Amino acid sequence: MKLSARNQLTGRVSEIHKGPIMAQVKIELPDGTEITSVVTAETVLELALVPGDTVTAIIKATDVMIGK
Numbered sequence: 041m042k043l044s045a046r047n048q049l050t051g052r053v054s055e056i057h058k059g060p061i062m063a064q065v066k067i068e069l070p071d072g073t074e075i076t077s078v079v080t081a082e083t084v085l086e087l088a089l090v091p092g093d094t095v096t097a098i099i100k101a102t103d104v105m106i107g108k
Contacts (some may be wrong), residue, residue, distance in 0.1 A: 047099040049075065053091050058084055065089060067097055 054074065055066040063084045065077045077097055089095070 049097045049099070050094065051075070051097065053089055053093045053095055055091060056084060056089060065095075067095060 049067070049069055051067040051069040053065060054068040055064075057064040058081050061081055063079055063081045065079060065084065067075050067077065069075065075097060083089075
């Protein structure tokens with residue numbers, strides 16, 4: 041599969057919190073940083089994601105906003 045997204049981070053699934061529609065997937069990167077992806081619950085099932093899996097987070101966005 042070819043992707044145009046250049047921001048790809050490979051890590052290990054550390055936690056999955058699945059709701060009826062959406063799921064939060066926490067990914068631990070090699071340096072210990074954790075990122076969280078919000079995907080559909082169906083995606084978690086289709087990819088058969090479980091803690092310990094190695095995954096690649098593909099980040100493609102025109103804007104990233106944070107606040108404090």
